[in-house]
Amino acid sequence: MHSTFVVHKNYESLKPLLKDAIKHFSEMGEYVTQGERNVIKKVTIEGETFNIKKFKTPNVFQGFVYQFLRKSKAKRSFEYATKLIDCNIKTPFPVGYSETFSAGLKESYYISKHVAYDFDFRDLIHQPRFPDRKEILKQFAAFSYQLHENNINFLDHSPGNTLIKKTEDGTYEFYLIDLNRMTFEPLNLDKRMHNLRRLWLSKTMIRILAEAYSILYGSSYDETHTLLVRHSRHFQHKVNSKKLRRRKR
Structure with missing residues (x-):
């Protein structure tokens, strides 16, 4: 040993x-x-x-x-x-x-x-009226953009793996946890939107993220929105189908 x-x-x-x-x-x-x-x-x-x-x-x-x-x-x-x-x-x-x-x-x-965070990304999903929700999502888009610009594909980019802390100046800090699954590669827009699929985004959240991300990336809103909807819904359908099959066993 x-x-x-x-x-x-x-x-x-x-x-x-x-x-x-x-x-x-x-x-x-x-x-x-x-x-x-x-x-x-x-x-x-x-x-x-x-x-x-x-x-x-x-x-x-x-x-x-x-x-x-x-x-x-x-x-x-x-x-x-x-x-x-x-x-x-x-x-x-x-x-x-x-x-x-x-x-x-x-x-x-x-x-x-240890990070003394205020909430995590799941709160934004479960509480549509979460205070400052739209601004947090816009800043989260910038955070994800920075991640992607550094060629980091965080494979567990899911709601429970982003801790959020509000700073004194009113901005937000995002901390990634559960880090053991990543790849490092250049990411085109399709791969970037695919990377966000696990976040269980609602229609409103997708609209906000797509708008903010498209401005940073220099893509059209329509293209960014279409890709994010496609990957998000495919992932959600896949997970829900698995749950349904388990219940029928």
Whole structure:
């Protein structure tokens, strides 16, 4: 058995304490999420608050793949977060990651700085009268445009993976989370609108985003709107069809 523990240079002084937090993960801190796949806990160390994400233990085959053929989700999360920050795209600051191997990957953790956000993108979907909703969506379009201009295709660009914080000057900051699935490639307009398909956008939200994005990209509103509608509705229909099939079983 051997382990890897990597900490960002800014947090090298806290490395022993962070390592101890992972060692005593089940006893320390408070739960943020307790999902079937992953668990996130919030811990405070030396006055700073961190989120520690424990990834689900992979099966034997997956464990072998993560040891010899592909980077673990924890390592990818750390590296992708670092890349996002280098591109001036916000995400909870990447602090470190831990991997334990024994005939394959057995355990992995990702540590990031805790972000005290105000709401997430889901609130804009479920609350059509959310305060300043139109302006938030316009700024979100600019945020997504910046992501795409940096050739970043965030494959999990879904409602729960964007945290939103209102600043003192009335603008909004967007933080991406759950980062382990990305590709890096030039994106044309079709691919950009395809990347937004998972956001479960309503007709009104599509109109606002398409208008704001088309201005930034230099495309026509009609073309941008048509592509975003097509990809969004196709994705929603696909997900709803799966749910319907499950109910009939």
